[in-house]
Amino acid sequence: MHVVDAHARDAIRRHQSALFAYFTYRVESIEDAADLFSETALVAWRRRRTMPAHDDEAKRWLYGVAQHSVQSSPSWSPSKQTSGDSSR
Numbered sequence: 225m226h227v228v229d230a231h232a233r234d235a236i237r238r239h240q241s242a243l244f245a246y247f248t249y250r251v252e253s254i255e256d257a258a259d260l261f262s263e264t265a266l267v268a269w270r271r272r273r274t275m276p277a278h279d280d281e282a283k284r285w286l287y288g289v290a291q292h293s294v295q296s297s298p299s300w301s302p303s304k305q306t307s308g309d310s311s312r
Contacts, residue, residue, distance in 0.1 A: 229272065231277065232269060232275055235275065236265050239286055243261055243286060244258075244261050247260045250294050251297065260290070260293050267292075268285075268289050
């Protein structure tokens with residue numbers, strides 16, 4: 225396996241729980257969150273050659289991909305995201 229492939233695979237696996245939690249906070253159903261994680265992992269894999277090598281940067285990069293997936297999703301509810309912020 226190529227080094228870039230292994231890095232992308234490992235980064236996706238390492239951050240999958242946090243990414244899934246990110247999705248469940250932003251969409252209405254677990255199924256939608258799972259779909260968004262799958263889409264994010266697929267996009268990340270396809271763009272793996274542009275993923276930063278350092279883990280902290282790779283994590284931020286994955287969250288950027290995830291944010292784009294959420295905002296492109298018909299199941300995303302901006303009001304759900306802001307309603308959770310009212311307790312802060």
